[in-house]
Structures are given as C-alpha cells and as structure tokens.
Amino acid sequence: MQNTIVPDLKSYWMPFTANRQFKSAPRLLVSAKGMYYTSADGRPILDGTAGLWCVNAGHGDPRIVEAVQKQVAELDYSPAFEMGHPKAFELANRVAKLMPADLDYVFFTNSGSESVETALKIALAYHRLIGQATRTRMIGRERGYHGVGFGGMSVGGVANNRRFFGPLLTGVDHLPQTHNRERQAFSRGLPDWGAHLADDLERIVALHGAETISAVIVEPVAGSTGVLIPPNGYLERLRAICDKYGILLIFDEVITAFGRLGTSSAAEYFGVQPDMITTAKGLTNGVVPMGAVLVRSAIHDAFMQGPEHAFELCHGYTYSGHPLACAAGLATLQVYRDDQLFQRSAALAPYWEDAVHSLKGLPHVIDLRNLGLVAGIELEPRVGKATQRAFETFVKCYDKGVLVRATGDIIALSPPLIIEKREIDQLFSTITEVLKALD
C-alpha cells in the first residue's frame, strides 16, 4: 500500500470473506470510474465482475451520481408504511414495464435476500387467501443460491450456507442441480443435455402431493454457485409442470435481470413466464441497496380484499422504496435505455463467448460456460485442497490489475455491460497468463 494509509482492520467482520487471510494481505479499493476500480496502492483494476454482479452501467456514471446527490438534499427519507413519495410509484411503474407482461406489481426490498424472503411469503399467503392453505411446501434446487435469510437458505442448495444454521425451514424439497460436466463440458451457451432434470418435479409432486406445494424457486442462470447455465428446454419444462399442478414458479433474477443476458430479464430471454421475479443488484446499478419482487396481477389481486383500512400484506421494510434508492433506480433505468445497454450486452455476447472458449486447453481448465455477458471457468481442484486454485487465480489476477470472482473452484465473470472488446481481451489474456503460471 503506497498511496492510502491502511486503516486498522480489526473490527470489521467481513461477509463471505476469509477474514484472517484478507487482513494479512488486504485488497482495498478506494475509487471507481467506468470499467475500473483504483486500488489503495494506486493501481487501476479492470472490473470483470460488475462489483458483485450489480454495476451493470459501469462505475460513477454522472447521471446516477447526480440523481442521488439531488435526492438526498431534497427528500432524505420518507416513511415506507402508510405514506409514500412519488419516485417509489414512478420506479415501480418503470420496472413493471420492463418485465414480462402481467408482472405488473412491484414490492420493494433492500437486497436480493429480502426479495427472496418476500416472494416466499407472498406465495404462502396467496395460497391461504385463495383457499389452498395446505400449499406450504417450497421447492428449491441443489446448488441454488437465494441469499442468506432463513427462507433463502432453506430453498438454496449450498451445503456450507446451510449446515451451520440448524434445521432451517421445514417443508422444503430440492430439485437436482442441472450441471453435469460429463454431458455438458465446454458447451457454448445452453447445454443440449439436461432438460429432463425438470421432470424431477413430478417425483416431488408424487412424493408430497401437489396440494402441499406452494412454489418452485430457481435461478434461470445460477451465478454464485459457479455459473450454471440451464439446459435447453429445462425452464420451459419446469413451467409446464408447475402449471399442471397449480404451483407458482418464482425466478430469482437477482443477477440476471437488467441486461446481463441482453434482455430486461431472463424470463424475456427464455420466453418463459414466471409468477414472480425477484431482483436487486442491477436495479440501482449497486449505487444504493435496493431489491424488488415482481408479482403477477392475479396474485396481487387476491390480496386486495377484506376491509379497506387493513393491511393487505403484513410485510415490509423501513427502507422499502427508500427515496435515494428510487432516485438511483430511476436514473439507472434511464441510463440503460439512453445508452441501449441491454442491446449492447446482446451484441457483445458472441465476442464474449469466443473469448471465454479461447481458454480451452489451458492448464487446469476442465469446463467453460457462458451466456450473455456471464462466464464460468471451472478449474481442476487441487487434491485435498478444493477451492485453493481458484482463490489463487483471483488473487494473482488482482495483482495484475483484473478483478475476477472465485466461487468454489470456478472463476465467475460478469463485467459491466459497458465493457469494450479490448477490455474483454485484457480480462482473458490476464486470466490466461495467470493460469499458465499456476501449479
């Protein structure tokens, strides 16, 4: 560290971080602009991960910065319960318009995790309201990540995120995960094999009874557990089985909404209509925390009964629809539109795909996966030291001025949608250099 005095690192207990390792060799970022962070030692760091899958419009866009600055001076906070402010309504309308038809209602949260908890609660309450109160079971999927609330952990399928925290929610079952290296390795885009894995929902229905199942929640493309691309036809099949048994289908689009696949949502990309969509991250470009749940009209309308002075849904957050988040969200959606960033993302996807698959044959690379501006580079784990090789790749890339993300033994990439071709080249040539030198 040369330019910035390193603070005392003791008290901050960092999330999803190897705290002792980090504190022995900290990686501190002090500013960001466009595609680059600046590290505390004054180096530019190319952002290959859009922060954490959220900074889709790139860093420090003056249009978003100014909107937030103006908002904080004008209306810093407005109570979320029984009161409103215009931008919350405006943003809800804008988000609903971007999402597939009929997902017309928007419930604001502050994160992806809260969006998932909210969607699960809406599913339960909805079934109760329509006289199907026995539908309480939730179906998630192995290797699913739905944040860190108790609902999200329960439907999630990440062993380490579950095993420390007790029995979690009861009445949860899991579909099998969809990745199979033997059948799918080095697929470009959607793997051809695996649509039939959706049929496992039939087994779960037969086991528990359809009348006990409330909702299925899946990520259309899973990111956090190592970039798992759905097999061709899988999501369509899941939708058909849910329809057959009256089960709600929730798409967790915390990473896929807002341009990651070149469309507003993965639902649009795949042409599959879910009953709810959970979002966060790209909604505000990561500038102010915010999440949102999109809900189909029939679900929303089922709540609009009973005495008019009573809450229709006993749920919400002090910061639901926070003015700063709404200002950031409105400015972000405008930037996406004015700069045609979703179209840009779609146009870059073939170049990106070629760059990803140029890594085939490099040492340690056992699989490459891509869709839209997402990539997963799976490395052979070191014997008895799983995850170490990917972690070292991450640290060495950082030392060479490129930010990638290690998850398990997979390097996950999800750059801002403003990335240039020369920056894609820089990203993959740095990874190539690092992998060639790695033991």
Ligand SMILES: Cc1ncc(COP(=O)(O)O)c(C=O)c1O
């Ligand atoms: C699919 C999905 N759902 C939920 C979450 C949780 O979001 P947050 O960290 O904002 O709570 C994430 C985070 O990466 C995610 O990828």
